[in-house]
Amino acid sequence: MTRTRYSTAAIVLHWLIAGLLVWTVWMGWQAGDLKGAEKIAAVQLHKPLGITIMLLTLLRIALRFIYPAPPMGEHLKPWEVKLAKTVYGLFYAVLLILPLTGWATVSASALIKQYPIDMFGLFNWPVLAPLYDLPAELRHVTHEQLETVHGLVAKLIVYVLTPLHVLAALKHQFLDKDNELAKMIPFLARKDAAA
Ligand code: HEM
Numbered sequence: 001m002t003r004t005r006y007s008t009a010a011i012v013l014h015w016l017i018a019g020l021l022v023w024t025v026w027m028g029w030q031a032g033d034l035k036g037a038e039k040i041a042a043v044q045l046h047k048p049l050g051i052t053i054m055l056l057t058l059l060r061i062a063l064r065f066i067y068p069a070p071p072m073g074e075h076l077k078p079w080e081v082k083l084a085k086t087v088y089g090l091f092y093a094v095l096l097i098l099p100l101t102g103w104a105t106v107s108a109s110a111l112i113k114q115y116p117i118d119m120f121g122l123f124n125w126p127v128l129a130p131l132y133d134l135p136a137e138l139r140h141v142t143h144e145q146l147e148t149v150h151g152l153v154a155k156l157i158v159y160v161l162t163p164l165h166v167l168a169a170l171k172h173q174f175l176d177k178d179n180e181l182a183k184m185i186p187f188l189a190r191k192d193a194a195a
Helices: 008-033 038-066 079-108 136-176
Strands: none
Touching: 008 038, 008 136, 038 079, 079 136
16 A cells, blocks of 8 residues: 555654754854863763754664655656655765764864763763774864865755755645545645555
8 A cells, every 4th residue: 555654664764854853053153153172071971963854864864764664645746756856865874974073073073082972861872982092183183174075064964954854745735635644644634645
């Protein structure tokens, strides 16, 4: 039977990752604005949140193979399908690239042993040893470059991908009224729509 909505696991992961993304971005911005102990607290929380997003995204991708996404509405124009698939693909890529560049950034930091990636007091996430083992000068330059890349990729998700994704969802719900959003928010499903 063809699915009319995402699996429950995919829906839970979608909203969990979305919530964690907002929190992680907020902590990243706070880290940039604050000073001293408050800055350290923000970065120390930002790190395990980002790693958690990476792990949940990997789980989400694995589940997508087991429970394929429901088909896109047949009424959608080819360019809409193409754009939607591109944005979804970029989302998955960026949700992995961001934590990976963050992980690499802190691995190349001289302070990583002092401020490890503490996974909510449970254990310390490992350091990428090849980066930590670089000669001090090169490690510093690498750290700076990776941090710049991390910040740029974060801007892509905050200012491009998320607005495109949210605007598309709102357009379908309120202008096209095609009930596409109900695939991810089941209680929005109209009674007259096919089950
Ligand atoms: C999906 C996951 C992640 C998102 C959305 C994210 C987002 C951000 C954002 C928005 C900033 C601020 C950039 C700026 O103001 O230019 C930032 C900075 C930073 N992020 Fe991430 N990040 C993620 C994962 C990680 C991970 C896993 C780590 C490390 C383990 C990490 C380490 C850092 C560091 C060290 C900074 C610089 C903080 C400072 O100003 O000192 N990030 N991140």
